[in-house]
Amino acid sequence: MPIYLRDTDIAVLNALLKNGRKSLRQISKDTGISTPTVKNGFNRLVNIGVIKSISPILDLNKITYMNKSKNNKSRDIADIAAKYKQQLRQLQNNTKKKTNVQVVKGMAVNLNCDYCKTPLADKIYMFKFANFERFFRCNECKITYKKKYSGRIKAISKGSSYIRH
Ligand SMILES: [Zn+2]
DSSP states (O other): OOEEEEHHHHHHHHHHHOTTOOOOOHHHHHHHHOOHHHHHHHHHHTTTTTTOOOOOOOOOOOOOOOOOSSOOOOHHHHHHHHHHHHHHHHHHHHHOOOOOOOTTOOOOOOOOEEETOOOOOOOEEEETTTTEEEEESSSSHHHHHHHHHHHHHHHHSSOOOOOOO
């Protein structure tokens, strides 16, 4: 059973799709949604796996190859140049064209149980620690997960991860 994206989620996603460098505080200013609500929304989107990562889009026209060493043999230079070309090709493959995609009202997220990986049912069992939220299909999954990862959960609860400002 997919869960609907909240209005806050939609606002945060669209702001970051437009500009991934935008601070959560700026998003709050632009949207009129309070900063804590924007922060919680962002953390939640990371937790449910909708935001996998935020990565730069490079302008590959700005990147070139320069031979630094004067004593390289011509064969070495050819090797380095070939390697450079290969890396650049990989970058080109990774750099997706910036399109004006938008998240719209009514979009929902498919969520699977964080323990047994089956799709979540109507009733969701949630477990929160630090900035993390985990979702389970049944209470047994939640209990087993907490037992299995108790060490890691304790360690994470002491310090907090991925707080954006
Ligand atoms: Zn489960």
